[in-house]
Amino acid sequence: MDNIFGISMQSIMLALLIAFGLCLGVGGWIYLRQRIIFRMGIRNARRRPAQTSLIVIGLMLSTLIIAAALTTGDTLNYSVKATVLDVLQHTDELVVPVNGDDAEPNAQQSVTFPQQVAADLQAALADDPVIDGLMPVLAQPVPILNPKTQLSEPMVTAVGIDPAVLDPFGGLRDLEGNDIDLTALPEGAVVLGKTAAERIDAGIGDTLTVYIKNQPHDITVAAIAPDSILTGMQDLGQAGGFVMTLDRAQALLELPDQISFIAVSNAGGVEAGAEATDAAVAAIEAALGDAPYGAVRVKQRALNTAEEGANVFTSIFLVLGLFSIAAGILLIFLIFVLLAAERKPEMGMARAVGMKRRQLTEMFLAEGIAYDLVSALIGSALGVGVAFVIAGVMGRLVGDFFTIVPTAHWRSLVVAYSLGVVVTFVTIAISSWRISRLNIVRAIRDIPEPQRQRAGNRWLIFGILGVVLGALLMWVGADSEKLFPYSIGISVLPLSLAAALRRFGLPARPLYTVASLFVLAYWLLPDSIHQKIFPVLTGGMEMFFVSGIMMVAAATMAIIWNAEIGTTLVGLFGRTFSRWLPAVKTAVAYPLASKGRTGMTIAMFSLIVFSLVMMATIDHNFTRIFSGEEAAAGWDITATRVMNDPMPPFDQALAESGVDTSRVTATGRVRQVASYDSQIRLAGTEEWKRYTINGADASFIEHSHAPLSIRATGYDSDAAVWEALRQNPDLAVIDSVALPGPTVQIGSAANFFLQGVQPGDTTMEPIQVEIGDPVSGQTRTVTIIGVINPTVSVLYGLYVNDEAFDQVFAQPTQTMYYVQTQAGTDNVAFAKEIKAKLIAYGVQAESLEKLIEQGTGVARGFLMLVEGFMALGLVVGIAALGVIAFRSVVERRQQIGMLRAIGYSRAMVGASFLIESTMITVLGVGSGTILGLILSRNLMTSDEFTGSSGAAASFLVPWGTIALFVGIALVAALVMAYIPARKAASVPIADALRYE
Incomplete structure (x- = not known):
């Protein structure tokens, strides 16, 4: 990972190393100039190993959070980059047709151009030192069926390459690494990609059926090769395809002398070749001149997107981890406040015999640095372990797209360790300075400062x-x-x-x-x-x-300032349980006498529980809203087709293929152009942006149930907006992603935003935008009159009617057919039937309910992963309770002796400590829970989140999850308080009274 929050990791590391050096310099200066003071500080760290270990655990947590977040980012970055390099291999750029102003070229499905363009370009760049290979490639989507297993895939990529120019691209190898000679394969034989083979359960020697222009053709699997662009894997998560020689592919696909793109290999190898992209693109564009072709920076763009995705994920983890880091900082303050309280008479004596405040501060700094250096080292190591656990969970969530490889980069570990040391050192320095400001007489007598x-x-x-x-x-x-x-x-x-x-x-x-x-x-x-x-x-x-x-x-x-009210409640409580009233009053009085430390402990638990309750509640309501009744816009099945071969109208194709159409109540068609294949900009502006554009037929518009969150003035209902869209090709509606706001977008797949309208608005002035086709160069101005409610999760992009779409776009990226079925229909089984019967047309059918469940399942998985990461903050609270409980026993040893001397039993002393810890935990957990629930309710029911539909009016609370968090906190509080409470109760009276 090279950047985070827009700042170079190299710069961050250098700055932190300088700060780390200053921290060590302070410690070195104390050692050289005040060696006795330094030894006194270090001696304190060695006196009580058990409590020192607990302090180190508390101090390491901030470093653990930082190291885990950065290592997770490194893991994502490396994993996606490794997958990109495995797929693209030596292919660095693609040359494709392009048209339109400021168009960013991109390879488009089913678009071909003459093979002669590749020959001309090869001749022009033959002596260019930056480019070591060009190869014409034909790649077209086709349906495939394995008759032996009856498994099919509606879209794999049939690839044709020229073996004569294959060497600069690394050649072609099977799964065992053996070279494959395409020219030696018999007629009709192909090399099948690994994923495609797995999807249809095909092996070497199997005969498969592919459909070209709706007609079956048999091919034989001669070998199986790893997934790459040469075997049809053009994007993560796709099914891949098969490869043969270019001339055979052109004959099979009935595209003589046509190719889909020209693959370009830069000098420098698989990874280093991307560094020469700028020079290669400049050479290609110079060679092409005014020809309507352009170079796609395919590898550079994919690697940059991987970097951006890792940065976004790391930023999310760091921002959410700030709650635990803040709690950890409070814990550091608390630790040193408790240390000072325990050593107050000792510090007063030291000041009385001549030690200055500065020297007292230096003594605590020396002790703190010893804790700091060790705790940051342990935190960094454990942070890597936590990140590897996170990587394992992510691997199960995104395993269909790429393989997660746990990776720890030395630079991130240096940053995590240095940042942990610096943050802890600064906190220790401030608390040490605060501790040194004491009154000598009161410190020696161990009496509190007077209340002014x-x-x-x-x-x-x-x-x-x-x-x-x-x-x-x-x-x-x-x-x-x-x-x-x-x-x-x-x-x-x-x-x-x-x-x-x-x-x-x-x-x-x-x-x-x-x-x-x-x-x-x-x-x-x-x-x-x-x-x-x-x-x-x-x-x-x-x-x-x-x-x-x-x-x-x-x-x-x-x-804290109103906790005295609790003493009144204690009095009422004592009327019934008078035997335990002294223990309860003692448990309440002591925290109130130390408002600072009590407040910090309550705040730690409150921060952590607040963040957990917020995430759990958002997760719970997110699932309900985005998988609710409105999510599918009233449709039950979607059937997607990528190919542009002729196909009868969808209803007719269903009937002719033998599908029982009596279960179908309505169908609709949407032709979609993906964001990379389209252009959009606000009317009157010059720069083209990217956004998905859809052309909807009248039936789709009529039968969709898609509420709008914002309507243009002049339209009194959602139905009026949709009816206007159906009739008028100059109108459009758009999804809520186009609204300006904190939407996280990776890469440039969707970078268009509206102006003059904000999330939460219910009305808007009509907004004119210009849409265009970068291939044909056609453009059209349309007026946006509505924003689709975000609860309709299956509809995304800008929607115009069929007439407007046909006037701009030569062909869609994909065509989607939507099906409404009768009540009681098994839509999963019916979708499988449609897919099987329409395999010749390359139709992929799925139940929308199933797709929504899968989509929200992945999202929920990531949210739960984040919750688990944030739950590490509970360790901070548990450590805080342990520190408080153990230090309280030491600090209050004489008080314990006095209580035992005036009649407190051992059980009452132990109960006092248990009640004190439980009370503090309950206040912190209760405060965080209430705040989290109220704020999350305001968020989930706000117009910014749900639009004007009021979809989240019935706010739901995940009581089970919240009860789990609260239970963990309370049980931990009792466990961490029990041991020191038992120790306090067992202190002999005489030993406690003469304790110094």
Whole structure:
């Protein structure tokens, strides 16, 4: 992986290595200049191995998350690139017909041109050092049937190549690596690709039937070869095909002297050849001159798409992993706060005998660096292990498209380790500085700092700075219409204002309560109310993290400053269980006396559970919405045909082939041009974009049940829009992917966006766009009058009627027939029947319900994978509880002795610790669950997500999944608290009282 977040990984690594060197430099400086201080810090790390191990576990989690995300990106990048190189081999560019302004050329199915073009180009580039081979190739889709197994594939690619120019392309080999001589094969013999052989269960020597212009022809399998462009595998997930010599393919396909593209091999080999693409394309275009042909950067484009896909996936993991990283940072602060609390008398004595604050900070830094270097190393190693587990899960999800090969790149590991060290070091440095600011007398006597009615001037200064910063961010966000700075500003401002007002003696509880409730109201107000109060701004995926951080911070503040209400409940509880009342009161009082550490622990659990609840709820509702009744637009079966050979009307073809058409209630046809084969741009603009374009017949428009999320003014119903589209070739509707927003798009397969309309709008002004065919050069202006609701998941692209489509496009990329069936029909079986009966026409039929289930299954698989990755954050919370529980026993050893001396039994002491841990966990888990459910409900029922249809009005909660997360957290809390609680209860009274 070479880039992430648009920044070069090489630059990131160098910057982090410099920062890592500075961290080591600080440690080295302390060792050289303050060797005794350094040894005192290191001694503390060696004193208690068990607790040191727990601290290292807590510190390593941030590095683990980073390493896992980066290694996952490396795995995806390597796996897709390896598959691309295996398929393309030495083929770096393709020369194809092209026309149209600014058209990006692309190979098109069934489009052929004279073979003489290849001969002329070979002569022109014979002496070019950049290009070491050109080969004319004929590649056409055909249906194939294995009579022995009765398995068929409606579309494989019949390939013809010229063996005389095959050597620069690496030759042709079978699965065992043996060379294959195509010229030595008998008449009618072919080399079958590996995937095609598996799909129809064919072996060497089998006789297969292919259909050319609807007529059967027999071919014999002479050998089976790995999938590549030479054996018909032109895209990941396809069935591949078979290969023979070019002259035999031209005769079989009845295309004499015709080819589909010219394959070009650059000098430098399989991988390095792509680096010469720019020079090769320049040479090809110079040789072609004004001829209507162009070079497709097929390998470069595929490798770039692989890189972009890996970057997007890594970015998603990193953004979602920020919750766990933030929890890990809180844990680091918490660890050092607890260490300071335990060593408070020791630090006071050190200050009393002459140690300066700076030296106290250096001592903690030395100890922290020791933890840091070890924990980051362990985190990096475990992160690789987690990434390999993720790779195994992804392999099962996308195994039909490419093979996932777990890969760890040294550069990513250096970045993960260095970043983990730097983040942890900075956190330790800040907490160490904060720890060193203590009162010597109070520290020696181990008494708390007095509670002041008025805050110090520092609170006033920081509060004013926060107010100014918040106001500035709000202004920047409103001016740029960006939600990210505005939301941070409006969240920071009230909290900073409350901090500043404390300087003037105002009570803290009402100040922070009002401020935190305002922040929660901003984030949790329903969308309909929110838009009336606050400006409508745009945001992306980063808002998921920002919302979690801000809401959890506000909710935690409200809980901590109002937790005294719990003492009242404890009193009521004690009336019934008076025996345990002292233990319960002790369990409640201690956390309230340390609001900072208690708040950090609650925030850790709340952050993690919030993110998990959000993802689980979105997953649950996503499945329901996008696989609901509207998903198939009222159709039951889709039959796809890629070939352009003559075929009777679909209804007639069904009847003539013997299909029982009594089960069919309606059919419709959509001819589709894929995004790479089409052009689109807003009227009045110059640059062409890419988008899928569909031509729908009258029957499809009439019988579809596809609600619209946005209608143009002048149309009072969805039916009016569709009827206008049926009658008027100047009109169009489009899917919601064209709306501007945080849609993740990889490559340039769909890069067109509308202007003047936003997600959540219900009406729009008609928008004129120009569509074009890059091959024929024909264009037409149409007016978009509606946006299809995203709940209709089977319809994608721009839709015009048949008349408009015929005027622009010479031929479709594929033709799709839609079938409505009678109630009670087994659509899976009926689709198989249609596929079997129409095999001669190359028709691939599938049940739409099955396709939607498969599609949402893959999406849900990835969402569950992300949930599992985010669930690593629970380890942070569990580690936090362990750290708190173990350190609390050490810190409060004398207090335990006093409690035992005044009459607390061992059971009461142990119960006090258990109740304390459970209470903190319940508050954090409850806060995160409630916040996650409210925000996810607002999201899933908002117009931006469901459009104007209200499809998600019945919001569903995945109670089972949430109960699992909550159960894990609570059980972990009890387990992690039980051991130290039992240890605390067993401390002898005399030993505890004289403990130092």
